[in-house]
Amino acid sequence: MPKVVIPGERRKAVGDAVVRIMIRTGVEGASLRNLAGETGLSVGAIRHYFESHEELVAFSMRELGRRIRQRVATRLGRLPADGLSSTALVAELLAELLPLDRARREDMGAWLAFAGAARTQPALHAVADEHHELTCCLITRILEQAIGQGAVPAGADLGIECLRLSALLDGLTMQAVLHPQRTTPDLLTDVLRRNVQSLAERTSA
Template sequence: MPKVVDPQARRDEVVDAVFRVVRRAGLEHASLRNVAEEAGLAIGSVRHYFAGHTEMMVFAMRASVERVSARLEAHVAPLLARQGADERAEGVELMLSELLPLDERRRDEATVWLAFTMAARTHPELRPHAEEAYDGMRRLVGRIIGGIARQRPLRGDAGVETERLCALIDGLTVEGVLHPDRMTPELMTLALRRHLETLTEPGP
């Protein structure tokens, strides 16, 4: 009796293989053949689920965003349940930390995401997905800034503070991927915490 293959599970296997190839050798080496070999599949099996390289890359890029989004979503209810200002600040830091390369999993995700983002500059088929992901991060940060402003007056304009926080996250991510020995998880966490502490006017 032929083995029944779950299409979504097989696509996820291929996506994981894409990520491993990209982390190890760069996006330019994530060909259908190399990804199939990494996944332990015949290239025909990969072609059964993806019409070509572009479709596979777009799917992998969207999967990367969805995985991070799912973890961010898991922080929403606990954050809303926090009562005191200190508890809320801790919850905000934990949520935003999901976007930083603080451990092996998040560093791998950030490495892959940076590779996709750079490729999107010259590959129009990837650009809408990169822009959608970045816009999603800006909306998330904007909501966080808005929530902070409802608790205590901001030192600056909410729109400007949103851009500043996005720029900080972007910068820490790039440095954490390119210079992990210098930009350590401890330093990234401290930089994020200190920035969040400077967003509002001192309390009474």
């Protein structure tokens, strides 16, 4: 009996293959020829699912962003009612967005490659903007729950603090990807924890 191919699953599999290639070689390596070799599909079969190479790369970037955010969203959804009752717990949750293990280092490395290409490619720039907005919504949701549970004072300016934390996470991620020997997971989590603690102290003053 012939295997039933589900288009959505095939598109996702091709998108995952793009990310694997970018982890190894950067955005320059994500050619249709290399992708065909990675997936075992013909170039024609890949083109059946994506109208252009630009659409393929943008789809892959969007799926990677979704995977990065999902780590936090999944853990947030599993928290008990008092799961964000301290700044340490807030920092622990936000740390899901940092490259603290191999899987996250690879994902973040690929994301930075996508982000670099987004500077000159409008389709990727739109995906980068979308990811930024959705990540900020996620951070805001975390802060709102932390305020509700008393870990962060109610006087916190959520817009400012979300931007501050987003910039911190971006900077730590870049440092960890570019300088992994100097920027250890323990150092990353310590810097994040100190910044979340300072947020609580600053807004309670």
